[in-house]
Amino acid sequence: MSAPKGWEAIRAEVLARIDRRDWAPGAVIPSEADLAEEFGVARATVNRALRELARQGVVERRRRAGTRVATHPVRKATLDIPVTRLEVEGRGQRYEFRLLERVFAAPPPVVAGRLGLAPGARLWHLRTLHFADGRPYLYEDRWLNPAPLPGRAPPAEAAQISINEWLVRNVAYTFGDISFSAEAAGEAEAAHLGIAPGAALFVIERTTWAGEVPITLVRLAYAPGYRLHTLL
Amino acid sequence: MSAPKGWEAIRAEVLARIDRRDWAPGAVIPSEADLAEEFGVARATVNRALRELARQGVVERRRRAGTRVATHPVRKATLDIPVTRLEVEGRGQRYEFRLLERVFAAPPPVVAGRLGLAPGARLWHLRTLHFADGRPYLYEDRWLNPAPLPGRAPPAEAAQISINEWLVRNVAYTFGDISFSAEAAGEAEAAHLGIAPGAALFVIERTTWAGEVPITLVRLAYAPGYRLHTLL
DNA sequence: GAGTGGTCTAGACCACCGG
DNA sequence: CGGTGGTCTAGACCACTCA
Numbered sequence: 001m002s003a004p005k006g007w008e009a010i011r012a013e014v015l016a017r018i019d020r021r022d023w024a025p026g027a028v029i030p031s032e033a034d035l036a037e038e039f040g041v042a043r044a045t046v047n048r049a050l051r052e053l054a055r056q057g058v059v060e061r062r063r064r065a066g067t068r069v070a071t072h073p074v075r076k077a078t079l080d081i082p083v084t085r086l087e088v089e090g091r092g093q094r095y096e097f098r099l100l101e102r103v104f105a106a107p108p109p110v111v112a113g114r115l116g117l118a119p120g121a122r123l124w125h126l127r128t129l130h131f132a133d134g135r136p137y138l139y140e141d142r143w144l145n146p147a148p149l150p151g152r153a154p155p156a157e158a159a160q161i162s163i164n165e166w167l168v169r170n171v172a173y174t175f176g177d178i179s180f181s182a183e184a185a186g187e188a189e190a191a192h193l194g195i196a197p198g199a200a201l202f203v204i205e206r207t208t209w210a211g212e213v214p215i216t217l218v219r220l221a222y223a224p225g226y227r228l229h230t231l232l
Numbered sequence: 233m234s235a236p237k238g239w240e241a242i243r244a245e246v247l248a249r250i251d252r253r254d255w256a257p258g259a260v261i262p263s264e265a266d267l268a269e270e271f272g273v274a275r276a277t278v279n280r281a282l283r284e285l286a287r288q289g290v291v292e293r294r295r296r297a298g299t300r301v302a303t304h305p306v307r308k309a310t311l312d313i314p315v316t317r318l319e320v321e322g323r324g325q326r327y328e329f330r331l332l333e334r335v336f337a338a339p340p341p342v343v344a345g346r347l348g349l350a351p352g353a354r355l356w357h358l359r360t361l362h363f364a365d366g367r368p369y370l371y372e373d374r375w376l377n378p379a380p381l382p383g384r385a386p387p388a389e390a391a392q393i394s395i396n397e398w399l400v401r402n403v404a405y406t407f408g409d410i411s412f413s414a415e416a417a418g419e420a421e422a423a424h425l426g427i428a429p430g431a432a433l434f435v436i437e438r439t440t441w442a443g444e445v446p447i448t449l450v451r452l453a454y455a456p457g458y459r460l461h462t463l464l
Numbered sequence: 465g466a467g468t469g470g471t472c473t474a475g476a477c478c479a480c481c482g483g
Numbered sequence: 484c485g486g487t488g489g490t491c492t493a494g495a496c497c498a499c500t501c502a
Contacts, residue, residue: 006471025401031487042473047488057312062481072315072400076252077410079288081307157490168304169257169411179308179461182414182434182454202414208464224414232313232408232440241484263468274492279469295469296500 010039010049018069025072029059034147039158066096079230081178081206083165084130084138092227093132097162100192101127102154107143115145115214122146124154126163129192134227136193140164148210163220176208180228185221193223202226242271242281250290251303258303261291297394311462313410313438315397316370321373325364329394330425333359334386339375346439347377347446354378356386358395359422360367367427367455374450380442396450408440412460417453425455434458 013027023029032050036043050067053059057076061067088095106112107123117123124144130137142163146152148171155166183203190197204220246261247328264282268275282299286290289308293299320327335357338344344351356376362369374395378384380403387398415435422429436452 028486033487042475043488044474044490045472047490050488063489064485065480072318075313077311077313079309079311081309083304086304134474165304176464177461178464179459180412180434181459182432182456184432186482198430198432200430201418202412206464218457221494224413227411227413229409229411232410232438253492265468274494275469276471276492276493279471280490282469293469295498296467296502298468 006041007045007048007052010035010041010046011052013039014049014053015058023069025069027040028066029070031066077230077232079228083168085162085165088130088132090138091132094134096131096134098129098131099126099163101125102156104146110144111143111217112200115143115217117145117214126154128163130162137223138219138226139189139221141221142214142216145214148213148215167216171210171215173208173210176206178204178206180204183221189221193221195224199224201227238273239277239280239284242267242273242278243284245271246281246285247290255301257301260298260300263298270376285460288412307464308462309462311460315373315400317394319395320362320364323364326366328363328366330361330363331358333357336378342347343375343449347375347449349377349446358386360395362394369455370458371421371424371453371455372450373453374448376448377446380447390428399448403447404444405442408438410436410438412436415453421453425453427456431456434460 014023014035017023017029029035030038032043032046035046035050039046050059050061053060054067055076058070059067060070082090084097085095103125105121105125105140106115106120106126107115109119111123112119112121115123124142124146126140126142126144128140128142130140140163144154144163144167150170154163155161181203183201185193185195185197185199185201187197191199193201201224202222204222205218206220207217208215246255246267249255249261261267262270264275264278267278267282271278282291282293286293287308288298289302291299297323313399316329317327336354337357338352339347339349339355339357341351343354347355349355356374356378358372358374358376360372360374362372372395375394376386376441382402386395387393395434412435413435415433415444417425417427417429417433419429421433422431425433433456434454436454437450439449440447
């Protein structure tokens with residue numbers, strides 16, 4: 001046990017009062033100014049504490065309306081989206097990858113649509129198999145817009161660096177979205193990953209953008225046993 | 233387009249310099265004091281901007297060592313862990329649930345171990361099926377420690393509120409962990425969800441604690457098609 | 465030892481928005 | 484209108500850690 005100091009102590013005390021139902025869900029808690037006086041600290045310190053609680057979803061804050069205890073404590077979990085190589089090596093396993101395909105082609109309409117590109121636009125299509133200790137670990141299917149790339153082309157097949165690592169080092173993205181789902185393995189995926197068709201795969205789909213320009217859409221299918229973990 | 237003011241403008245400018253490779257990955261950027269002078273703002277304003285970038289994983293900060301551009305931009309995604317009822321209703325669907333089982337029993341050793349309880353401890357075991365528009369949506373299998381519960385027992389089977397909602401309103405937890413994976417549906421799950429055994433299920437496992445006291449371990453198996461989505 | 469980020473203070477002005 | 488949170492300032496002290 002260690003007693004927090006400063007704004008963390010304020011946060012802890014406010015949390016404790018919420019937990020004890022001193023301040024019930026939906027209720028308005030005292031204003032920053034009042035709390036600052038009660039705790040004998042500057043308002044900025046209270047503000048920092050309450051801002052953190054708001055970011056965690058414990059309270060909701062609005063000008064004039066004040067700070068309320070969240071009625072439905074939507075807990076927020078922060079996931080680290082790792083670079084595959086570091087994820088594998090972080091478990092003490094040997095990382096390798098093999099580029100299966102690298103072609104310049106027109107994507108299916110659904111892909112073009114997701115990236116907001118005109119039908120008929122041509123993209124790089126890259127398929128990569130990643131290994132952990134020599135065993136298939138992750139099947140990656142990526143569409144890559146040449147426009148924002150230096151040299152307008154991804155690294156050659158012989159490159160020693162994976163597409164993703166090359167991307168994060170060479171093309172800065174400003175935002176994106178990510179989704180997680182479970183899907184049954186298709187024939188091709190199953191063959192690459194060395195599993196039976198229909199097996200349950202953990203799938204991450206991600207799109208990234210640099211301003212208005214789409215960079216990439218990637219589908220990551222993890223071999224059975226993969227688990228994404230984080231603390232609340 | 234709108235030009236950000238204040239600390240957001242600082243953050244944007246720093247991000248832009250990183251994107252332009254003015255400041256390369258791994259490089260140390262100027263100190264807060266220097267940036268404050270350059271931008272003509274107080275150091276606290278620069279601090280706020282850099283703190284946000286650090287939270288996003290764009291830069292890494294250490295006392296004395298200064299602020300560095302992250303070499304491996306581990307992007308962090310913030311997931312909202314929703315209450316099932318709100319998640320379903322938020323899509324405009326009708327929510328229902330049915331409590332399948334509510335017994336007081338000794339859990340399997342693996343469950344007791346995960347919760348840090350002695351073998352032989354007895355817990356509530358609750359199995360619930362959740363529906364969206366009348367169709368099976370989520371199969372929930374929960375072990376619940378009676379110790380931290382008001383009345384030492386969960387609500388009766390006839391209750392109109394789901395176990396999870398009752399929990400978040402009546403038992404405050406201080407921390408927990410959560411994991412996401414894909415698993416093949418077992419016989420029982422498949423029957424409840426109305427799908428074929430072996431189908432790919434998205435599974436969330438969560439444990440929560442109130443200080444040193446374990447509260448619950450729950451396994452949520454979502455019907456095929458479920459997708460967790462967030463922005464980066 | 466010295467430079468960096470981490471935090472706090474006391475005060476101020478502003479944007480928002482409920483009554 | 485007036486109260487609330489959002490932010491900024493100028494200054495200060497502290498904690499950490501590198502050289």
